Amino acid sequence: MEFSLTSEQLMVQRMVRDFAQKEAAPRIKELDRDQRADPGLIQRMGALGLLGICLPVRYGGQGLDYISLGLVCEELEYVDSSLRVVLSVHLGLNSLGLLQWGSEAQKLRYLVPQATGEKVAGFALTEPGAGSDVAGLASTARPVDGGYQLQGEKTWISLAGVADHVLWFARTASKAADPHQALTAFILETDRPGVQRGDLHGKLGIRAGSTGWLACDQVFVPVENRLGEEGEGFRIAMACLDGGRYTVASGAAGLIRACLDASVRYAQERRVFGKPLAEVQLIEQKIAGMAQAHAIARLLYLQAGWMKNQGLRNTRETSMAKWYATEAAFACASQAVQVHGAYGYSDEYDVERFLRNARGAMIYEGTSEIHTLIQAGYALGARVDTPLRCELPAYDPAVWSAPGSD
């Protein structure tokens, strides 16, 4: 069993840490206060190759492995959750979905510009009336000559206001049919006639991140834009979530580390009852708990990343990692605020932002309740993964670094 990171992975970790500290950290407090996304951030991340880090070179990616993706997310969310969210939706949910399910033509047309950051990608699954109940979504795709006509509304969509492509999930069969067979996935360009969108504000956390809504009113998409087969949408959505949840899990490990480091720093500076706060046992207990949570969160996501590298199905492990890490991140952020006392309650320090940012991840990409049900299902034998028509390809350094055939 090999627990050490490769020199390649260590270099990736250090590079992204430098980027996040130098370029994002100095501005994040102001952006969060203003509820404003950094307009140049996605382009900058694209220019550095972050948006295609674990995609094959022939699809415009950087040819690194899935563990590197996790390390990147940990470093990004150490600074702010909004940075990691970009990778979650653009790469984790959308681009990895295209890599897994897309035809070669779709990969060349959509994945390549996404991997380089030329195009921004999103994931449009959640609706005003359907979140956890994916099979109950109301958007429709009606077969028409040469393609489909999309009708419906999506909300709580990260990057909705800036995305060029989104994966759009809609009902292609009537509600009477098996709900899991009724959905179909589409690659939707947001400049198609009939697409409307807007931003949402007033969020509790991730205020420096872009979140919005999308609506399709009689939007035509050609049949070439269908991802996978008709009726395969539910399985595709769940497979995409295996990618997205992995980035949320690894990011949450970074958030826990940020809470730990901030608490250690403050506890060593601040004096109480004639001694450093760090020598008060009740504070030590909180800090020990954060260190423990980080170790568990990190091991869980690295295990899931390793399984992705091996080409092993990891729905169960990824769900466990996401569930544990996001709950732990919220608990650690709350304890970090407690360590900081009244200062922690003010935005003079970062920990109040960590607490607000941590809360959303217990809702998006599978609520904690959904993950509880998933884990119970596996443990009780009620849930068994069946092979997919398209599996996420295992990481093969030779294949990943090979240049395009043209």
Added chain:
Amino acid sequence: MNIVVCVKQTPDTAATVTVQDGKVSWGDAPLVINPWDEFAVEQALRTKEAHGGKVTALSLGPEAAKEALKHALAMGCDEAVLVSDPAISAPDSLVVSTVLAAAIAKLGEVDLVFFGRQAVDSDTGLTGAQVARRLGWPSLSLAAAVTALDPGAKTITVARMLDEGRQEVKAPLPAVVSVTKEICEPRYPSFMGIRKASKAPIPVWSLAEIGISAAPQSVLTWPEVFAPPKIETQCEIVAGDSAVAKAAALAARLIEEKVI
């Protein structure tokens, strides 16, 4: 142009330095490329991008120092060479400069050698100048900008950053330049560069391979190393009903403490 950039592997500057048993300890700090050397690598790469040629990163150190060279490769250097020999231990700058000068001579027709201004662990700032002296080349230290470089006429002009101001210095090539952080902003290693660097062969040269038969010995020793005494600080809030009263109370306290 044939450019060489010399890099050292040092502890991360975020590390806590302590003294244990008369020796400096960096604890288990991660080892990184000397941060000053990143500016030297960047300047070497920019010189190559402007004038063509290749950049070779060179280091003296244990096998683990290859990681610092990989960082230089990941930033874009074409080749890297490590000089490593069990006969060298705790080298002072005279030893390091002897070895690096011999390795540069072995690299062939070199036009320019870049150094960071100093290493964050030993902080002598001498190695660049000593290498220049051993090669018999001009030493341009503390360069804050390369203001002109003419590969045809084989001349370089740099602006040196001095306490008194800036000084323009022109010298013939080949030359040794040590750079300050004002010269450029180091790029991040690219992911493509990281992939290539992790697979790149890094030749290891022994002293014999660079023509040194007897290992040079350090002449500097550190008979005593001690940590600076810890400064105890106390915080005192000066109270008062108004700003004037607070200022008067503060002035009284400062006079009492003989600060003013």
